[in-house]
Amino acid sequence: NAGVTQTPKFQVLKTGQSMTLQCAQDMNHEYMSWYRQDPGMGLRLIHYSVGAGITDQGEVPNGYNVSRSTTEDFPLRLLSAAPSQTSVYFCASSYRRTYEQYFGPGTRLTVT
């Protein structure tokens, strides 16, 4: 049981490049979410999903896309990277929206 896994751990992008941050969980959780963490800002919700095929926007969705084709996977796509997207990104999953969340190890992204 690997829990929540994220790849890559570190990534450096140039402005304008696109990429996908991968997130997978093996706990059969319905609810998955993406957060970004910046100094002094806490954990801010980017997008979330309550089940396969269903996604919705969080607090800071601009510049990011998500899809949920399977229960296990919830990738986050940066369409055209900007320096303002430099951050640590965490994926989390839970059985339902109201249950405790399990976080992946995070991806540290730098956009130059």
Add this chain to the structure above:
Amino acid sequence: QQPVQSPQAVILREGEDAVINCSSSKALYSVHWYRQKHGEAPVFLMILLKGGEQKGHEKISASFNEKKQQSSLYLTASQLSYSGTYFCGTLSGNTPLVFGKGTRLSVIA
């Protein structure tokens, strides 16, 4: 809307107690508490449900005042291992979990 946490930071000596507060302007269904150590992912501590009892986890406990939409996290006889950033997350209606900005706790010998 993010819940408001206070204080922003606190420094304790081993064995001292601390209280971290979390408040919201919305009617809450539940409050979650997580701890994040430096360079690591947040880890779940406990959930306080509307109408539920005060929760406890070793020497860490929490309460939920439904009338004031406030929760408090109590750390008793702090240990070096309690150091980290504590986040509260709040749920109201059908909205997703929203986290506060965190409280940085440093325990020194």
